[in-house]
Amino acid sequence: MTQPTQSPLDASEYVYEAPVRLWHWINAACIVVLAITGYLIGSPLATQPGEASDHFVMGYIRFAHFSAAYIFTIAMIGRAYWALVGNHHARELFSVPLTSKVYWTDMLAWVRYYLFIGPTPKPMFGHNPLSRFAMFFIFLLSSLFMILTGFALYGEGAQMGSWQERTFGWVLPLLGQSNNVHVLHHLGMWVIVLFVMFHIYAAVREEINGRLSLVGAMISGYKTFKK
Amino acid sequence: METFYEVMRRQGISRRSFLKFCSLTATSLGLGPAFMPKIAWAMENKPRTPVLWLHGLECTCCSESFIRSAHPLAKDVVLSMISLDYDDTLMAAAGHQAEAILDEVMTKYKGNYILAVEGNPPLNQDGMSCIIGGKPFVEQLKRVSRDAKAIISWGSCASWGCVQAAKPNPTQAVPIHKVITDKPIIKVPGCPPIAEVMTGVITYMLTFDRIPELDRQGRPKMFYSQRIHDKCYRRPNFDAGQFVESWDDDAARKGYCLYKVGCKGPTTYNACSTVRWNGGTSFPIQSGHGCIGCSEEGFWDKGSFYQHLSGINQFGVEANADEIGLVAGVTVGAAITAHAAVTALKRASNGKAPTTSPDAPATRQE
Numbered sequence: 232m233t234q235p236t237q238s239p240l241d242a243s244e245y246v247y248e249a250p251v252r253l254w255h256w257i258n259a260a261c262i263v264v265l266a267i268t269g270y271l272i273g274s275p276l277a278t279q280p281g282e283a284s285d286h287f288v289m290g291y292i293r294f295a296h297f298s299a300a301y302i303f304t305i306a307m308i309g310r311a312y313w314a315l316v317g318n319h320h321a322r323e324l325f326s327v328p329l330t331s332k333v334y335w336t337d338m339l340a341w342v343r344y345y346l347f348i349g350p351t352p353k354p355m356f357g358h359n360p361l362s363r364f365a366m367f368f369i370f371l372l373s374s375l376f377m378i379l380t381g382f383a384l385y386g387e388g389a390q391m392g393s394w395q396e397r398t399f400g401w402v403l404p405l406l407g408q409s410n411n412v413h414v415l416h417h418l419g420m421w422v423i424v425l426f427v428m429f430h431i432y433a434a435v436r437e438e439i440n441g442r443l444s445l446v447g448a449m450i451s452g453y454k455t456f457k458k
Numbered sequence: 459m460e461t462f463y464e465v466m467r468r469q470g471i472s473r474r475s476f477l478k479f480c481s482l483t484a485t486s487l488g489l490g491p492a493f494m495p496k497i498a499w500a501m502e503n504k505p506r507t508p509v510l511w512l513h514g515l516e517c518t519c520c521s522e523s524f525i526r527s528a529h530p531l532a533k534d535v536v537l538s539m540i541s542l543d544y545d546d547t548l549m550a551a552a553g554h555q556a557e558a559i560l561d562e563v564m565t566k567y568k569g570n571y572i573l574a575v576e577g578n579p580p581l582n583q584d585g586m587s588c589i590i591g592g593k594p595f596v597e598q599l600k601r602v603s604r605d606a607k608a609i610i611s612w613g614s615c616a617s618w619g620c621v622q623a624a625k626p627n628p629t630q631a632v633p634i635h636k637v638i639t640d641k642p643i644i645k646v647p648g649c650p651p652i653a654e655v656m657t658g659v660i661t662y663m664l665t666f667d668r669i670p671e672l673d674r675q676g677r678p679k680m681f682y683s684q685r686i687h688d689k690c691y692r693r694p695n696f697d698a699g700q701f702v703e704s705w706d707d708d709a710a711r712k713g714y715c716l717y718k719v720g721c722k723g724p725t726t727y728n729a730c731s732t733v734r735w736n737g738g739t740s741f742p743i744q745s746g747h748g749c750i751g752c753s754e755e756g757f758w759d760k761g762s763f764y765q766h767l768s769g770i771n772q773f774g775v776e777a778n779a780d781e782i783g784l785v786a787g788v789t790v791g792a793a794i795t796a797h798a799a800v801t802a803l804k805r806a807s808n809g810k811a812p813t814t815s816p817d818a819p820a821t822r823q824e
């Protein structure tokens with residue numbers, strides 16, 4: 232096994248600025264809450280005994296879902312703002328250089344690496360091409376989809392004339408009717424769960440196996456080459 | 459030209475009954491008492507607007523519901539407002555005589571009559587699956603709609619297609635708005651719609667001479683702006699997390715929320731939980747069965763009536779979102795485990811040491 236590096240050892244770069252790191256963990260926490268409470272909205276817990284006035288279980292679960300949804304959405308807006316004013320790594324989440332040749336040659340190298348048929352590719356400070364693809368097409372787009380459908384559903388409860396209904400109500404007829412939107416919002420959860428599974432596996436695996444500190448980078452902001 | 463009031467008097471409706479009807483209508487339209495005299499004034503002074511009521515592919519449940527309008531008064535009044543013209547189920551005339559009335563109203567009140575449609579036109583086989591007076595219904599529909607002021611789509615058939623348009627829809631039955639695109643269409647969905655909703659909508663249009671405010675999908679907001687779930691009397695049980703789990707459990711006897719046994723109230727826009735049925739007697743949820751979403755588009759094709767999320771019918775298997783998600787999750791989990799195992803094996807065979815600590819010397823193989 233060869234271990235040479237093209238880049239100087241011990242090199243490190245400040246990749247993830249504080250707002251990006253803060254956003255990452257707030258976002259992760261929101262998604263955990265949203266997925267659990269969302270699942271429980273679809274498949275509620277066992278029935279509570281006694282009078283209805285003694286309990287508010289569904290109410291609290293939905294409250295947690297909606298609170299996390301608001302934080303998730305506002306954090307997403309904040310993250311988009313930071314893409315404008317932050318460093319160039321902060322913009323990676325919002326685009327994929329689909330027309331760049333280098334991107335696709337790198338992509339091939341990474342796919343071969345993950346299939347165990349190619350050598351370890353040259354490490355890079357930003358996202359690797361595969362993760363960039365997944366971040367944009369799976370994470371970002373499905374998050375926006377969840378926000379659109381989520382607020383459309385919220386508008387149903389907030390009722391006609393509410394700002395949620397006036398702003399997002401058009402989503403319902405676009406996707407057919409209310410029940411379709413529930414089903415798609417529910418499926419969206421599973422898409423995000425799959426993303427998170429891949430994402431955490433890839434991050435932990437790269438941390439152990441790869442050449443860059445990675446999980447640490449989402450905490451300290453620095454990506455450092457390991458020997 | 460006769461006014462509504464004159465027609466009613468001729469039908470033997472007393473002034474007292476007429477005024478009662480006006481206040482009842484104002485209430486059911488959510489307009490408040492101040493509107494009662496306005497309705498009365500309009501009915502006394504405005505010339506009567508004729509209504510033509512066509513029947514396409516349908517089961518007549520809308521007519522059946524309509525003539526059972528809770529208040530006998532409302533029924534009589536509204537019927538006297540419309541049955542004089544064309545409705546092949548309710549009118550006295552038949553055959554050629556009936557079709558002649560249609561032509562007469564169309565020419566005499568050109569651009570000034572309201573067309574109410576129950577059922578819908580099938581388009582396959584040149585429309586032969588529904589023949590009226592020897593011709594396909596779609597032709598009659600197009601002909602009569604040409605000079606109509608506005609169109610009311612009665613029920614889920616005319617509004618969305620309903621059972622005859624359910625998959626695979628062999629006759630290609632389509633809702634009215636797919637055939638008539640140049641007229642205002644008021645959708646009054648439901649299978650059937652509630653009688654008071656029907657009479658309310660039609661009275662509003664006849665007395666105020668304009669169409670009621672519609673939502674994005676063309677339904678009158680006064681009856682379709684809320685879901686069953688928003689006004690359901692079992693909603694406190696929903697919020698408390700008290701659900702019927704099976705039809706014969708204690709929760710069912712106690713009248714808990716029917717969400718877990720498939721109530722579609724949270725995704726259905728209709729007035730059942732407020733107006734109720736049969737003169738305000740009851741409605742499906744009150745009788746212990748979940749809402750099946752009969753006023754929503756394509757409700758026949760949304761999977762089981764006993765699951766609140768509709769099934770996803772792809773690749774010939776019926777599954778729900780959680781089943782699909784679970785299969786995908788387990789598959790990805792297995793893939794990740796396999797990938798991790800290969801990674802670990804390769805590491806072991808390459809003899810590559812963990813590189814987290816620079817102090818740990820790389821143990822080279824051999």
Ligand code: HEM
Pocket residue numbers: 251255258259260262263320321323324357358359362366370427430431434435445446447448449
């Ligand atoms: C709900 C859970 C999570 C979601 C939705 C999520 C989402 C994301 C997103 C969108 C990014 C891109 C950040 C950017 O470019 O601005 C990212 C990066 C990252 N995340 Fe997560 N994350 C989650 C959980 C985690 C966890 C639990 C870990 C640690 C084990 C982790 C480690 C990382 C790392 C190391 C990066 C940087 C990857 C790189 O530089 O290529 N994430 N995550």
Ligand code: HEM
Pocket residue numbers: 262265266268269270272273274293296297300301303304374377378380381382384385386413414416417419420423724767
């Ligand atoms: C990652 C993001 C999200 C996930 C994983 C998620 C997940 C879910 C799930 C699984 C359901 C149950 C659907 C059903 O079975 O009917 C649900 C319902 C719902 N979600 Fe989300 N959601 C997310 C984001 C949002 C957002 C941003 C909003 C915006 C306010 C939102 C609002 C709602 C509403 C209103 C409901 C319906 C609640 C009810 O029927 O009582 N969600 N969500």
Ligand code: SF4
Pocket residue numbers: 686687688690691692693694696714715716717721722723724743748749
């Ligand atoms: S019975 Fe149906 S409409 Fe009523 S609260 Fe439960 S889910 Fe909602």
Ligand code: SF4
Pocket residue numbers: 648649686726727728730741742743748749750751752753
């Ligand atoms: S409760 Fe639901 S299924 Fe029953 S009549 Fe009303 S809308 Fe139709």
